[in-house]
Amino acid sequence: MTEQTVHNAPRTDTAAAIARWLCDAAHADRAAITRYEKLPGGAIQDNWSLDATLEGGPWSGAHRWVLRKDATSSVAVSRTRAEEFAILQVAHGAGVRAPRPLFLCRDKSVLNAEFFVMERLPGLAQGHRLTREPALVPDGDALAFALGANLARIHAIRPPRPALGMLAMPANPAVETIAEYRAYLDALDDAHPALEWGLRWCERRAPAAFDITLIHRDYRTGNYLVDQGRLSGVLDWEFAGWGDPREDLGWFTARCWRFNGVEREAGGIAALDPFMQGYESVAGRGISREDLDYWQVMAHLRWAVIALQQAQRHIAGGERSLELALTGRIVHELEYEVLQLIARADR
Amino acid sequence: MKDISDGADLMTTAREALLRELLPVLPAEHKYSALMIANAMAIAAREHRLGPDAGQSETARLQNLLADCGLPAPPSSDSHALRRILCSAIRAGRFDEPARATRLTQALMHTAEAWVAISNPKALRTASQPLARNEG
Numbered sequence: 001m002t003e004q005t006v007h008n009a010p011r012t013d014t015a016a017a018i019a020r021w022l023c024d025a026a027h028a029d030r031a032a033i034t035r036y037e038k039l040p041g042g043a044i045q046d047n048w049s050l051d052a053t054l055e056g057g058p059w060s061g062a063h064r065w066v067l068r069k070d071a072t073s074s075v076a077v078s079r080t081r082a083e084e085f086a087i088l089q090v091a092h093g094a095g096v097r098a099p100r101p102l103f104l105c106r107d108k109s110v111l112n113a114e115f116f117v118m119e120r121l122p123g124l125a126q127g128h129r130l131t132r133e134p135a136l137v138p139d140g141d142a143l144a145f146a147l148g149a150n151l152a153r154i155h156a157i158r159p160p161r162p163a164l165g166m167l168a169m170p171a172n173p174a175v176e177t178i179a180e181y182r183a184y185l186d187a188l189d190d191a192h193p194a195l196e197w198g199l200r201w202c203e204r205r206a207p208a209a210f211d212i213t214l215i216h217r218d219y220r221t222g223n224y225l226v227d228q229g230r231l232s233g234v235l236d237w238e239f240a241g242w243g244d245p246r247e248d249l250g251w252f253t254a255r256c257w258r259f260n261g262v263e264r265e266a267g268g269i270a271a272l273d274p275f276m277q278g279y280e281s282v283a284g285r286g287i288s289r290e291d292l293d294y295w296q297v298m299a300h301l302r303w304a305v306i307a308l309q310q311a312q313r314h315i316a317g318g319e320r321s322l323e324l325a326l327t328g329r330i331v332h333e334l335e336y337e338v339l340q341l342i343a344r345a346d347r
Numbered sequence: 348m349k350d351i352s353d354g355a356d357l358m359t360t361a362r363e364a365l366l367r368e369l370l371p372v373l374p375a376e377h378k379y380s381a382l383m384i385a386n387a388m389a390i391a392a393r394e395h396r397l398g399p400d401a402g403q404s405e406t407a408r409l410q411n412l413l414a415d416c417g418l419p420a421p422p423s424s425d426s427h428a429l430r431r432i433l434c435s436a437i438r439a440g441r442f443d444e445p446a447r448a449t450r451l452t453q454a455l456m457h458t459a460e461a462w463v464a465i466s467n468p469k470a471l472r473t474a475s476q477p478l479a480r481n482e483g
Contacts (some may be wrong), residue, residue: 189427191425193409200442326390335462
C-alpha cells in the first residue's frame with residue numbers, strides 16, 4: 001500500500017478506514033469507495049453494499065461488493081464472521097451457488113467489529129414477493145430443482161475438513177439440538193407446553209442412524225437470490241455447521257417458510273417433487289415422508305425458539321422494537337403447526 | 348350495545364384511520380412500519396375481545412391434563428404455574444402413552460387455535476387452506 005484516496009462518495013471516516021484496509025487486503029495502490037450503503041434486512045448481521053475502484057494489484061478495476069459485519073446484537077448460535085468466511089470459502093470452492101468470499105478483516109480497529117467482503121450477486125431475495133409474483137419466478141419447478149441440487153452440493157461437504165476445524169462435531173445431532181432448545185426454554189420466565197411436547201415427541205423419535213455433513217441451517221425462501229427466474233446464490237451462512245442433512249430439508253420445506261405459497265411445499269415456490277428430484281440428482285438419495293415430517297417438526301421448534309429469542313431482545317434486552325415484538329407473536333402459529341404435524345403423524 | 352367505545356373498538360377504529368387516511372399519503376419508506384403498526388393494533392384489539400376466554404379455557408384444559416396423568420391439582424390456578432407443572436410432566440414422559448398423548452395433542456391444539464385466532468387468524472387451517480399436495 002502506498003496511498004489511499006476517497007472521493008465521489010461517502011467522505012466519512014468509515015469509508016476512509018475501509019479504503020485504507022482494502023489497499024492492504026487487495027494489494028492495491030489506491031482504493032476509492034464510491035458507495036457504502038446499508039442493505040435492508042438482517043436482524044443479526046449488518047450488510048452493506050460496497051462499490052470500490054481499485055488501482056494497481058490483482059484487483060485493479062471497479063467492483064460491486066457486499067461488506068458483512070456483526071450488528072449490535074447477535075444470537076448465541078450465530079458464528080463469527082471469520083468462521084462464516086471460512087465456511088463460504090469451502091462451500092464456494094465445492095461449487096455451491098453462493099457469493100464468493102474475498103477478504104476477511106479480523107482487526108476490530110477498522111470498523112469496531114470483524115467483517116468480510118464478498119461478491120455482490122444480482123437478484124431478489126424477498127420471500128413474500130417470490131411466492132406471489134409469477135413474473136419473478138416464471139418456472140418454479142426449475143428453480144426448485146436448482147435449489148435442491150444446490151443444497152445437495154452443500155451436503156456433499158463432509159468432515160474432516162481442516163479449514164472447518166473450528167466447527168463442533170455433534171455426536172447425535174437431533175438429541176443435541178433438542179437439549180439445546182430445552183436449555184433455552186428453561187431459561188425463560190414462562191413455560192411453553194406445546195413446544196415442550198414437540199421436543200418430547202422429537203426426542204422419542206430421534207433417528208438412531210444419521211449422516212454428518214455440512215448443513216446451512218437457514219436454507220429457505222428469503223435467503224437466496226433469484227435473478228431472472230434463476231437461482232443466483234444462497235446467502236446468510238451464519239448458522240452453518242456439521243449436522244444431519246435432513247435438518248436442512250425439513251427447514252426448507254416447513255410451512256413457516258412458504259410465505260404466500262403455503263400449498264407449495266418446496267419453500268412456497270413449487271411442489272416437493274421437483275425440489276427433491278434436484279436434490280437426488282446430486283445426492284443420489286432422498287428422504288422418506290416420515291423423516292421429512294420429523295424434521296419439519298424440528299424446523300418449527302427451531303423457529304419458535306429463535307422467535308422467543310427475538311422477543312426477549314424487545315421485552316428484556318433493552319432493544320425496544322415493534323418488529324421484534326411482532327416476531328414473538330409468531331410463536332403461537334409455530335406451536336399450532338408443531339401440533340398439526342404431530343397429530344397427522346400419530347394418526 | 349355499550350354506550351361508549353371500549354378498548355377494542357378504539358383500537359379497531361384507530362387502525363382503520365391509519366390504513367385509510369395515513370397509509371396512502373405516507374412516503375414509501377414508511378409504509379412497512381405503518382403496516383406493522385396496523386398489524387399490532389389488530390392483534391391488540393382481538394386480544395382485548397378474545398384473550399380473557401382464551402386464558403380461562405387454557406387454564407381449565409391445563410387442570411384437566413394434570414388430572415389426566417394423576418398429578419394432584421396444585422393449589423394455584425395461575426396459568427403460568429400450571430404450564431410449568433405440565434411441562435415437567437411432559438418431559439418426564441408422563442404423556443408418552445398413546446391415548447394420553449393424543450389427548451394432550453388435542454388439548455394443546457385447542458389452546459393454540461385460540462391464540463392463533465388472536466395473533467394471526469389467517470394461519471388457521473380452513474377448507475380453502477389444505478395441506479400441500481404431497482403432504483400426508
